[in-house]
Amino acid sequence: KVCLLYGNIILILGSVFIGHKGSIMALAFSPDGKYLASAGEDRRVKIWDLASSALLKDLRGHNDIVQCLTWSRDSNLLVSGGLDGLVKLWDVQSCDILEKSTETYSIAPCTNILI
Secondary structure, eight states: OOEEEETTEEEETTEEEEOOSSOEEEEEEOTTSSEEEEEETTSEEEEEETTTOOEEEEEEOOSSOEEEEEEOTTSSEEEEEETTSOEEEEETTTOOEEEEOSSOOOOOOOOOOOO
16 A cells, blocks of 8 residues: 655545644555554554544554554554553554553564564
């Protein structure tokens, strides 16, 4: 998929996704091709429906910029990492944090490694 980022706006194949306050720092397409996860300076992780461009979920739980996202193979779980040093495992349907790091880590920009 091809996308263009401009500050807090995402453009994908003629669709526009607007919802973050501040710059977007990470994007990840779900393996099933249905969703886009975005994260950024506003400390939020957002999940978008690619077919309708609708915002589906607004995940809150980080205390600083979120800069790393990756999906599970079945597209049901999402991992986020941020400058707060925390790694969180999210259930995408319920928006629950299933697991979070109890220690802080130095988070480097990540690749889409499937869990």
